[in-house]
Each structure stands twice: as structure tokens, then as C-alpha cells.
Amino acid sequence: MTQTLSRRRFVQLTAAATALFAAGGKAQLGYAPSLTYPAVKVANLSQVKTGQPITFNYPDASSPAILVKLGRPAIGGVGRERDIVAFSALCTHMGCPVQYEGGRFLCRCHYSMFDPAKAGQTYQGLASSWLPQIPLRVDGKGDIYAVAVAGLIWGRVKNV
């Protein structure tokens, strides 16, 4: 079943999209997503080809991300085959860019590798935190929206 984003929910999400850092506030110990994220259109289902990654920035301009159709079902995958996923493209080890190659994310700084079908889990390498997955929603027109980040983007204490 394809998950779709209702128009109403979409408006709610964009209206709430703010990226403020509250200094000295209480520690937030809730699980992600504990912040308000923008909904950002990444692509339309018709543009997404198996194995051809689409890069975008999310939740802001300094946070590269990658959307990819894996060709195998994935945890959190959208689309008819439930194989379209998106992840932060900053390695959770020390922040280098990861590439989508050969069906997985690879970081060439110290060779951490993450499985995009298994929630971005580190299956080899140094990254102790899994790659943050970007939950996706698809609306009635087939537009794919990034709607949150499940996991902390490297180098930040707060995603937005």
C-alpha cells in the first residue's frame, strides 16, 4: 500500500515549518521526530528510477540527503514496491558525505557502510549511530515529500 500525504496534513506541516534554536532550554529526551520539520517535495514517483539516487537538501540547505529507489523492499519504504527511501547523506561517523553505490551507502572517509533497506543500519565500519532516515510521504499526485528526520544529523545537537 502506498502511503499518501493528505492535502490537509501537508498544509499543517508546511505551516509549522520553523527552524529555531532555543538556547538553554530543557533537554528534550523524546524520540525522533521530536521537532517540527518542514515537508519538502523531493520528486515525483514518475521520476524515480531504481538505483538512480536523487540528491536534495533536508531539512535545510546545509544538510545533504539522498532519495533512492532500491529495487528491494525497505523498512520505511514508500511507493508501490515500498522500496523508495531517503537518508541524510552525512556519515554519522564524522560527517563525511556518503554515496549511494551498489545498493548501499558507503562513506569513503573510513569506509562505514549503511544498509538503506534496514533502517540505515551500520553493517560495517565505524559509525555507531545508524544513518538518519528521512520518512517520506506520497500525495495523490505521486509527489514524494520529506517530512522529518529519524536520527540526529552528524555535527548537530538538534536537527532543526
Next chain:
Amino acid sequence: MALIPRRDQLPIPPKNAKVYNTVCQYCNVGCGYKVYVWPVGEQGGPKPSQNAFGLDLSTPQPPLAGQSYTETMHAVTVGRDGQQYHVVIVPAKDSPINRGDYSIRGGTNALTVWSLDRGTQDRLTYPLLRVGDQFQAITWQDALTLMGLLIKGIRDRDGNDDNIAVKCYDHGGSGQGFEDNYGAGKLFFAALSVKHIAIHNRPAYNSEVWGSRERGVHELNYTYEDARLADTIVLWGANPYETATVFYVEHMLPNIQGATVAEKQQVFERGEPAEPGYLIVIDPRKTSSYTVAAQVAPDRVMLLRPNLGTDYILANAIARAVWEKGYYDMAYLQARTDMALFEEYKAKSLKLSVPYAEFMAQAERITGVSRAEIEKAADWIAKPKAGRFKRRTLTIYEKGIIWNMKNYDQVAAIVQLAVLTHNIGRPGTGCGRQGGHQEGYVRPPAPTPGSIYRGGPPVNVDKFLTDGKGKFYWVIANDPYLSTPNNQVFRKRIHERTEKLTKALGAGGEPGTIRERAQKILDVLYQDPDALFMVVQDIYMTETARDAHLILPAAAWGEANDTSINCNSRLLRLYEKFMDPPGEAKPDWEIFKLVGLRIAELYRAEGKAQEAAKFEFGKDWKTDEDVFLAGAEEFGDNRVSEEDEAKLEAENYKGVTYKLLKELGQKGIQTPVRRDPKTGKLVGTVRRYTYKFGTPDGKFKWYGTDDWEGYPAEVAKYLEGEKARQYPFWVTTGRAQTIWQTAYHDRRLPEKALALPLPYVEVNPEDARRLGLQSGDLVEVYNEEGNGTFLVYVTDAVKPGTLFLVMYHWRGTSNSLVSGYTDPKTTIPWYKGTRANLRKVAGAIPSVQQTASVLQQNKFD
């Protein structure tokens, strides 16, 4: 939304957070970490003046150069004051070892602290007593009384301590250090005289490297900088990308990439060529330490894959090629090595009486490595550089050599190759262990001084116990139900023996008081010699503890001050206490002290003051530092010149105090520490054996290794007739990047437990095709020793016809399939070689297959 709990913001340590220096609890590398602790409810701000990092956190950290603070580096714990505290543990940027880098193991240090909202809440918090089929809470008071009455009862009846068997660590890190080791040593070797004692990961009390030590070379002789300076690095049965990760990525890989050439130019002699390094990996598997390096410098990386067990033949063959090509310095050999013994080496190891071509043909046949590869390795290791400068080669070996068959000869052959080529004691050289854990050994003299050539071999305590001997078995901070060889047999036998006592104790009603219980236990132990009492001292309920009669809760890393050295530079640092142990858990040294004092009280009550005094070794130990300082007395006088450093014990720290270590912080000091006779100051030893070797006359002691004798009977039985068809696979075993040892913490962390939910077996694609296997399938791997259920990873890491099993997984240890063979010279097992077969099991465990990644771990292209 996410498979495992994820966070998208983390608390910021406030300016007033308590800050501690420590070192990773896990591997040999000993990466530096910083710990921040502050009460829940408070938080710092993003400006450098508002947080304890002193960083501007309002913009993202720069990649690589910035401070890593990720989801796995924060936890909440509860103090003994009943308040919640944030604990943040991040890699230290001021550590020369890791420079802010970290691995997947150390990156979860914070998650391992005792926390009520995580799996680590399973920590043992008070002593437990088995009553029938239950564990009941008891007080330390009663637990110590029971221990005292039993130990004293046994030694009083026997007149010796031979029925007391112990299995205890000898290492640093992991919450142990010089303090805990010294406590154990005083109780077992000074107060008691325990001779049936085995070390955490093997059946006896022995060095794993007597083959090197008895030559005059302690196994920790190089410094981490040597990995940056070497012309060639040899990784022999060592896979540091996965087991010494930061050492590999921060220091070896930059060398292979050519990023350390400028450092070489500074250190090398004038005119000496300084180029990007070469790497030789010698391993039956195509390990990721090879495949990563092959990505960065394919032309400077070589993989040799000898047949299992044949490494010493290969080392001797490379040495013979070195000899034939004249890649040695006779003046050095004559000045620094025992030339009388060198004749034995030439005859037995180099076999100079056998013509070269014939020798090489034999070596090729035994090892499966071609003469061309052997000669190429000799060139890379020892061929002089342009201008006739000696090549600088650093050889690092680990469990592939140590836990090989013929432990003694394997280790000796490799260190001899290094000395033959003068690859020791110079910058960029060395020949030593990679190490598994960190070290921190200081004890009174051990029961067995050395190998079969030096008063050994030591007793096989596993065999002692499975033979039905011994009455009291004390297992401390290790899990033999996962870690001993021939594990299935061992487990079943210990279960059988402990259950005999349990049943007999319950017969006629459980004894009411501790004194009655102790009396009844002693009665049963002497009525039924097969009955066995077992006490387990640990931080969690282990597999072994299931059969224990008494469980003692111990403190973990960070819950006491301790000191250890790392393996790659013998760097001594203070691991500061940053939180209390949970509940009533205590540091090991304190438990040993209290057991001793209780036994002493019992002797005093009988008027045996002299015997009592022996057990009062800890009466003045108030703090961890008291134990540290007491331990220093075991070391010899360290007022020696730099030229005489070889005379010192590798871990000698005489004169060092906690105060000094606090001042030194992450910089630490490299053991052996000397008090320089000229200046009176304490100085560390960067690199060993520059001037002399560690023997009475300072000369290296050669040894003639054995000829190839084929495989030991325990494995050879699988190579003949019907059994060769029934068990067609060679099996080797080893570690994985993600988990540490028995995964005692990792199995409680979803990041790790979901990634490696079951033990796995690597199968070559050819074998997988033939057998209809795919990654993610479940198979039973079995032989006559034992069996287990393993998840299949199809990978070219193993050759066709060979399987690799991950060690120590809590859901089934590879050691169930390993034989009871040990090297007759050292009593070290061959954990890494046996034969087996596998069969696909019916059905599947879909939940596991859906969540665990089975992508190929050694493929980086």
C-alpha cells in the same frame, strides 16, 4: 517510525557539568574519551561560553575536524543519591591515539552505562544465592561469609588449595586494570596458592606469546607512530580494521595512502627514501583490512592466504628467501643475537641443508602460497631501499597466529623473521601483538613460569574440571560457557557437576542459615567428588552464571578509578571514575580484599594469627590508588638508563601516581617507565629493544622451530576416509567489527542486537550456489564436537571449502565446534581451525531476516 529508538536532538552539557578523562572500555587501541556528567533538568546552550564542550553548537560541526557527539554518546543514569544524571561520552580530540576519532564499539560507550530505560538495567546490583532453581537476594555480609567458610573449609580439609579452581581475566580495559589485577593476584597467589587457575579466554594460566617472550621480545614493543613510519606493514592473522579500528584508520591507512611521507622524512636518515607504505595481509580470509587498503592503494597491497595452521612454515619460508637474497645485516646479528643458537635456527627453521628449490617446493605444498608470492613478501619486508638503507617493516600479529595450532612455534617464527631483518627497535619497525583488549597486569609470580622449555606447560584447568576434579570454581568477569574451546562438552559437564551439588543441597530441605549452608555444601562436595560449587562474579547474568550457586555483582568501567595501558604504544593513563556502581556492586579489587578479610577473621577466631595475616593483604587499601601503588612494589627497580630499558617489565610503572596521571591526561606515559638515573625524573619508553633484548645477556635467543607434522589428531580425524566426506569444510573463526567479545553490553543495545541477532557463518559464493544457500538463510553447522544455528553471509571473504564462524555470540558460540586440542608447549588452544559440515534448516525466522543486514561486509568498491 524508526526500527530502533532514534533521537533528533541531544542535551548539551552545561558549563558546570563534571568533566572526566577516560579511555575506551573496549579494544587494544585505547582511544581517549571525555565524559560529561550533570543532573537531568539542566542543559547548556549553543554558545561556546554556554557549554562544557566550549564549542559553538549553533552551526554544524565541520566534518572530520569537528567534535563527534552522536545519538549513541548520551545516556541517563541514576546516582546513589537517587537522582538522574546525563552522561555524555565523546571521543577525545586531545588524545594522540584517536584525535577525536572513534569506532562503532567505543562510539556506544555511553549506551553501556547503567540506565533504567535501556537493556543495561539488567546489571547485577546485589549478590544472588541459588536456592534450588531460584536466585534469591542476599547481603554482601552473607555472601562473604559463605565464600570464606567454603574456601577455608576446603583448604583446611585438603591442606592445600588444589581443589580451588579460578577463571579470571589478566587484562586491562573493560573495567579492569592494574588495581583489579593486583587484588586478584594477592588473593590467589600470595594469600592462597591457587595452581588451577585459567585466564579469561583460555584453559590455562599462560602467556599467549611465550614464543616471543622466551626469545627476549615482549609482545608490546612498537609504538603507534611506527605504523605511520613503516615502509611496510605486515598484518599477520590480525584484522585491525575490525578489531583495532582506529589504529588502522588513523595510523595505518594514512601511511598506505602516502599521507605520512613528511613524518618519515623527519625521522629517517639523511638520503633515505621515504615513500607511501606497503601492506601485506596474511590471513586465510580476504579480510576488510585487506579490501579497504586495496581501495586506496591496490599496487602496494598484497594478500597471502596460507592453508590453516601453516603460518610458521610460511614465516620460515619468507625468512629463507631473505637469507638467500642476503637481506640481512650480519654485523647486527652478531652484535645483538646469540650466534650459537642462530645455528639451530639456520638448521631447523631456515633448513639450509635442504636446497633452496626443494625447500620452496615443500613450502608451497604445505602453505598453498606460491614461491613467487613468498619471494615478493621477502622483498617487501626486507629488500634494502635505494642507497642500501634498511627497509623498515612493522609486523603486527594477533589471534590468527596466537590461536593457531602450534602457538609457540607460530609466534616464534614470526618474531625471528623480524629480528633476522633487523625490523625491531628502529622507528617504523617492531614485531608484536595487535592485542585484543588493553593490558594492566601486575601480580605476584604466577604458578607456571613459561612454556615447556621454561618450567611449563601449565595445567589445562578446563580438562581438570571436565575430568571431575576440583570442588570450588570461581569465574570472574568472563563467560566460559561461550569462550572455552570444546565448549559444548565443557558446558554440559559443568552443568552436570554443579547440578549434583544443587540437588544434594535441596534434598531433605534447603539449609536455613549461611553457616548451615556452608557446612552442607562442604559435606556434599566431599561425599560426591563430582559435585562442584560455582561462584560467578560479573556485571551481568552471564551464560555461565545460569549454573552458579552464588553470583557477586561487580563494578564496570567508569564506576571506579582504574589504570591500564593500550597495546599499540603501552600508553598508561588514568580511567577516571565518573559514576557509582549500580546498587551494591563493587570493584573486583574490593571484593578480593573483602573475601580475604573474611577468611582472615575466620582464622583469627581459631587463633591462627599467622594464617590470618596472609589474608589481610587488603586491610590498608582504602582507595583504588592504594591498590595501584601497592602493585608497583611487584616491579623491579626502574632506575635504569635508556640503554637498559629491556631489563624492565613491560608494564613497570614504579613511581607513577594518580596525581601524575591526572596531570598527563590523555598524553599518558609509555611503560616501562624509568626513573632516569641522570635526572631522577620518570620517563616513558617510546619503543623497545633499540639497544638490547630482554634476556640476561641482552641477546636475542633463537629457536629452531619444528618441521611440518601435519594436523593434530583432534582435527586430523576429519581428514581421512568417511569423515573427510562427512565434514567437508575447513572452519575458521574470529571477530566482527560491531560487537565486543561476548557482546555482554552489545546484546542489550538495539543498534547492535538487531544488526547481529544471530551468530553467522560466511560461505563462499561457489559453495552457496552448490548448496542452494543465500545470505540470510539459516543453517546448522556441526561436527563431532558440537553444533550451532548460524545465519548465512555469502561472501568471498572465505575461500571455497572454508567457512568462517563469528566467535562468542550469545546465541551460540563457535567454540562448540572447536576441539579440545592445545599446543603441548603452551596449553594454548587452536580456536581457529576445525572441520565441519552444514545443512540448511527447514523454515526461517522472518523477523530476524527482515531487520538484520546481510550485505557483504568486506566489499568496499
